[in-house]
Amino acid sequence: MSTDYQQAREALGLRLRELRLGAAGGRLTGTQLATRLGWPHSKVYKLEGGRQTAAPEDLTAWAAAVGQPDVAEELLARLRGFESHIRSWRRQLASGHRPVQDVWNIEVDRSQTIYAWEESVIPGMLQTADYARAIFLRYADLYGSVRDTEEAVRTRILRQQWLHQGGRRFHALIWEAALHALICSPSVLAAQLDRLAGMVGMDTVELGIVPLGASLRIPTANGFWVLDDRLVIAEDWHAEIWLDDADSVATYMRVWTTLSQSAVYGADAQALITRAQRSVNPRA
Known part of the structure; x- marks a missing residue:
């Protein structure tokens, strides 16, 4: 995997973590967010650590789960940016x-x-x-x-x-x-x-x-x-x-x-x- 791609994936992960910690209604743990989303908790940590590439629906669901659905488009734009290289x-x-x-x-x-x-x-x-x-x-x-x-x-x-x-x-x-x-x-x-x-x-x-x-x-x-x-x-x-x-x-x-x-x-x-x-x- 290219360095630029991995760096972009890690940057997206940091943004996801930031949104989780700043969730509307109070900070969420990874386990709490996973429960809201119906995901295994390992998926949350893989996405935040840049070890897994998010699907568009993952990002939309994440934004809604942290009470900030308006940031979904920003997250999707980040994904489109680095997926233009890896399709x-x-x-x-x-x-x-x-x-x-x-x-x-x-x-x-x-x-x-x-x-x-x-x-x-x-x-x-x-x-x-x-x-x-x-x-x-x-x-x-x-x-x-x-x-x-x-x-x-x-x-x-x-x-x-x-x-x-x-x-x-x-x-x-x-x-x-x-x-x-x-x-x-x-x-x-x-x-x-x-x-x-x-x-x-x-x-x-x-x-x-x-x-x-x-x-x-x-x-x-x-x-x-x-x-x-x-x-x-x-x-x-x-x-x-x-x-x-x-x-x-x-x-x-x-x-x-x-x-x-x-x-x-x-x-x-x-x-x-x-x-x-x-x-x-x-x-x-």
């Missing part, structure tokens, strides 16, 4: 995958140059509809989220129009393992590899593949995208991390550049795709 999947996917894709499309449309690193899947900008569908269904199962799969697929595919606009450039790096990962059926993967092979040499796409046997200067770690020089979007299992400070953007670009030094391009990349095609369909 939990639980909250993002509350309405399904389509809204998340809509937000991505807005940011992609604003960008001229995108750098992407994916170690386990084909990047969304290069996915077939069937492959994207398989990915969304797997994540819907994992998070128990709304199954708006077809809407999410259409929105992701719509984003790919960006690749056909002049002046745009997509620099994609993929670990070879992603070419073999059966996150979908073999037939869907075969079609996805055909699509990927067709991207090699496209004037708006630079496709690099890091071979499994390549010497790596750093671990492959998680996937991330750098949009122009203004925004990094990185994925973890609990959240998407959005970073827009210059130091973070520069760090992720150094990571991308370092990984790219182990990649192959052009005919060599095509050979790795062909090897994966033969693996998924030995008769090819």
Whole structure:
């Protein structure tokens, strides 16, 4: 977790403690407040200590329980401020995958140059509809989220129009393992590899593949995208991390550049795709 995020969470916790101690009608102990809220007392202390991130409904309930409902908007504003960097999947996917894709499309449309690193899947900008569908269904199962799969697929595919606009450039790096990962059926993967092979040499796409046997200067770690020089979007299992400070953007670009030094391009990349095609369909 980023230092800035944790500091903001701790600052919110201190404000919550201040409100508890200054409750209308007299100071409340943590146990008394927990009883009013119907929570385990440990939740009160975790929120105040910055060890748990409050949900919006937690903050609204806290403000009411201490007799100061008018401060709820202030607390929610504090939460929005630091959650703009750490966007939990639980909250993002509350309405399904389509809204998340809509937000991505807005940011992609604003960008001229995108750098992407994916170690386990084909990047969304290069996915077939069937492959994207398989990915969304797997994540819907994992998070128990709304199954708006077809809407999410259409929105992701719509984003790919960006690749056909002049002046745009997509620099994609993929670990070879992603070419073999059966996150979908073999037939869907075969079609996805055909699509990927067709991207090699496209004037708006630079496709690099890091071979499994390549010497790596750093671990492959998680996937991330750098949009122009203004925004990094990185994925973890609990959240998407959005970073827009210059130091973070520069760090992720150094990571991308370092990984790219182990990649192959052009005919060599095509050979790795062909090897994966033969693996998924030995008769090819």
